[in-house]
Amino acid sequence: xxxxxxxxxxxxxxGLPKEQVETTAATVADLxxxxxxxxxRYALAFSDLTALRxxxxxxxxxxxxxxxxxxxxxxxxxxxxx
Amino acid sequence: xxxVVQEQPFDVGDRxxxxxxxxxxxxxxxxxxGIVRQVDGKLSDMMIEHYPGMTEKALxxxxxxxxxxxxxxxxxxVHRYGLLxxxxxxxxxxxxxRHRADAFAAADFLMDYLKSRAPFWKKERTADGNxxxxxxxxxxxxxxxxxTP
Numbered sequence: 001x002x003x004x005x006x007x008x009x010x011x012x013x014x015g016l017p018k019e020q021v022e023t024t025a026a027t028v029a030d031l032x033x034x035x036x037x038x039x040x041r042y043a044l045a046f047s048d049l050t051a052l053r054x055x056x057x058x059x060x061x062x063x064x065x066x067x068x069x070x071x072x073x074x075x076x077x078x079x080x081x082x
Numbered sequence: 083x084x085x086v087v088q089e090q091p092f093d094v095g096d097r098x099x100x101x102x103x104x105x106x107x108x109x110x111x112x113x114x115x116g117i118v119r120q121v122d123g124k125l126s127d128m129m130i131e132h133y134p135g136m137t138e139k140a141l142x143x144x145x146x147x148x149x150x151x152x153x154x155x156x157x158x159x160v161h162r163y164g165l166l167x168x169x170x171x172x173x174x175x176x177x178x179x180r181h182r183a184d185a186f187a188a189a190d191f192l193m194d195y196l197k198s199r200a201p202f203w204k205k206e207r208t209a210d211g212n213x214x215x216x217x218x219x220x221x222x223x224x225x226x227x228x229x230t231p
Contacts, residue, residue, distance in 0.1 A: 008131055008203035009214050058136035074133060078217035081200035082116050082173060082193055
C-alpha cells in the first residue's frame with residue numbers, strides 16, 4: 001500500500017489530492033502504467049510524462065525510481081516557487 | 083539557518099532587522115523579496131499550493147547547499163502559501179557573510195533553486211480565467227550556472 005499524492009493541475013485533473021493505492025509496481029513508471037489503465041482521468045493526467053515531476057518519500061526523483069519500501073509517491077507539474 | 087513556511091503575512095522589515103542583529107561578526111546582509119505582480123490590472127489574486135513536509139525538507143536542503151558552497155553566517159528563507167493579492171509579499175531570502183560577495187552569490191543561488199526545486203505551484207486568477215503559472219525554460223537553465231565542473 002502506497003500513499004499517492006497529486007498537486008496543482010495533476011490534482012485537478014485526477015480530481016483528488018491523495019489516495020491509497022494497492023500496488024505491486026516495481027518502479028514509479030510501473031505505478032503510472034497501472035494508474036493510467038484505471039480511468040480516463042488518470043490517462044489524461046499522465047499522458048505526457050515530460051510535463052510531470054515525481055517525488056518519492058518527499059525527495060525529487062525520476063520515473064525509473066524503485067518503489068520497494070516506499071510510503072509516499074507524489075506527482076506534480078514543474079515547480080514554480082519564489 | 084531559519085526556514086519558515088507559513089500562510090500568514092509577515093513583516094519583511096522586522097524579519098530582516100532580527101536577522102541582521104543576530105550576529106555582530108558579519109559585515110554583509112543581502113536580501114531578496116518576492117511580491118505578487120499585477121499584470122495589466124487583470125490579476126485578482128494568486129493561490130499558492132505547496133507540499134507540506136517536502137517543502138520544508140527541500141528548502142532546508144537548498145539552504146544547506148548554500149552554506150556548504152559559501153562562507154555564510156546564516157541563511158533565512160520565509161515562504162508563504164495560500165491566497166495572496168497583488169502587491170503582497172510571497173517570500174524572502176536573506177543571507178549574511180563577513181564580506182558581501184558570499185552573501186550576494188548565495189542569495190542568487192537560493193533564488194534560482196527555490197524557483198524550480200521547491201514544491202510550490204502558483205495559480206493566477208484573472209478577469210480572463212484561472213491558469214497555473216508554467217515553469218520557464220530559463221528557470222531550469224539558471225541552475226546550470228551553479229554546476230561545478
